[in-house]
Amino acid sequence: MAKITKRYCEGRKSPYQLFWIEDGVRHSRFFETEEARDDFLRLNGHLDKRSFEALMGIDENTISDISYIESIRGNVSFRDMWEFWAKNHKTKRVLTLWDACDEYLRDMRKTEKAKPEHIRHVRRVLEVLVESFGDRLLQDISRKELENWLKSLKFAPVTVKNWRSNITAAWNWFEKNELIEKNIAKGLELPKIEMGEIGILTVEETERLFRANEKIDPEVCGLMALGLFAGMRTSAIPRVDYNEITMRQGILTPAEKTKKNRRNYIENLPDNLWAWLERTPKSAFGWCERKWKKRRESALRRAGLLVNGKQIKTPDENGKFPQKRIPPHNAFRHSFASYHVAWKRDFQDTALIMSHKGTDILFKHYRGVATKEDAERYFKIYPTGYNIY
Template identity: 25%
Template sequence: VLSPQEQQDYKFALKALKKHGVDLRTAAKDFAESCKVLKGNHVLESARYFARRNLHAMPSVSVKKAAQDIINHTEKDLYQKLLKAHLPPFAEAFNCNLKSVTAPDINQYLKDLKLAPRTKKNVRDCIRALMRHSVKQGWLPKDHDVMDDVTTFSKSVTGEIEVFTHAEMSAILTAADEHLIPFLTIGAFGGMRNSEIGRLDWNQIDLAGGFIEVKAGQAKTRSRRLIPILDNLKAWLTPLARREGPVAVRKMDNQYQRLSKASGVEWKRNVLRHSFISYRIALIHDINQVANECGNSPEVIHTNYREVVRPAEAKKWFAISPDVSEKIASLSEVSQT
């Protein structure tokens, strides 16, 4: 027998669901399943994120259809062979709508594959190509950046996460034009994603207060967060600070090759963020804090970044300042002559 309060709650639930044409049993079942998928009661937050990304207005295309489409539109035989090898199994594992595939889903898929790092890299590259193709086809939004949080893999067997050494980073900063410095240093010493830096405005950088504000609409996770401005990052940004305006130049991808050639340092995928997380973990030994600063989950941080570098190397990394960078670069030039 329902209590008076339970009867009132029951009537309220029926009334709230009636205008949506959903019965109470279905609503309860879907809610419970959603909580299970989201690992907690994040249904409303996820729905708002879904709406903000305008995903409800995107066409419903299955992973299988998208995979077949990119294969059919690929003319290079070797590349098409690679796509044919890796995308059908991915489509079979994700028998769902393309826009519902998330970074944690892809990470788990890659983790479960019994393959060498080099082969996993090929699989990841194929999935990334699929996502980019789907954006061009209008099946995913233009700012779709789900792959930013997918684990990267090295061609070598030495490890999955690649970072710059403090000497390499110093050489890159010395070779970089002034207008590239904010992007490079915020990534390397603040850990922001490339896509987030691309949306960042100078009015969100509080040098006096010591924080960079990442607004919910700019963040990959759509959650607002504050990133501490460490001492060496402040030293790089202070001379360049402006009241407002875009922090980063557009199309940074075009700059990587030039920087690599000018500095003599090979560029690596997502290397600025990977370096920050790896060195930050080694320095403070607090996975939860680093996860909060980077807008990532503690599980991903623990799995991918723990024990990648040594604490002594971390101290050198966060000691890179404009003066130190020039000195290290000069010593590097002398050693090569």
């Protein structure tokens, strides 16, 4: 057995020495630091184990593995194979879905790549997912299981599609951070989305809404006008700042306030929108979303356009029950699109105002919903006493 000896040679530039005898030949190495010497010894520890006794200490499984590798390695040395493995091998972290989702949400908050409200939405989605798979190892969850889980959700197809997007984004992050080898969430099968007939407010209902509130709550009238006469999304309306409005010209929405994180400027808006905005107090801009929804709800109720759950179960004096959806879902934005298409007969103009990529949706779902005559009446709904030039 080769015996390795350590020495310290004072006065040398590299004073830390190792020497040993191998096959009758004396070998010696010098190192500048003791750490470098010990690292060399650790990497070449086989030098003091070249004995028959050491070989006899190898178990049968190891000998079998060595024999198999020997039969297939060809001209590649054992050292080359080891160095390649050490360079390319990465220890995989094995996490449960619960732990992986927790790390994903923490990273979203830390990097601030998403808005707080989006992070809250993603958390709600993942919480439901974790209820089904939380204790399972992330790598053991199959694509088929995710598809069946999505199909089991009791939501509208559009909502299921949104949830799939959030699940896919999470699995993208898992793959990027090497928690899984492959993103099984890409292209998950979904139920076919068929958009039903859109619901809008009639011209009479729209006018009644403004007349019932213009004296009592001029603030909410201005914000409702942004939806009904500019087609803004309900969620975007309370985020509009007064300084972002250039009267009689256009409205700027900075990138951080838009759904797609893109700066948006809309112009060529109808005259009656400016008439309502000009009489809107500045205090109306900058409301929180909750305040906006409550004030809008009160405005609809004053005009007799809101039916709540209790009213649905209560018949009126004639014994009739109210209809369920008053107003229809997204009625403000749908009303603007329908009447603007009928009024201008220019799909591209309407698409630009509504920030649509193209005109396909407008042509498919909004064409023919309203007449040109109704559209002209709709965009002539001005504040009482307003002088139209």
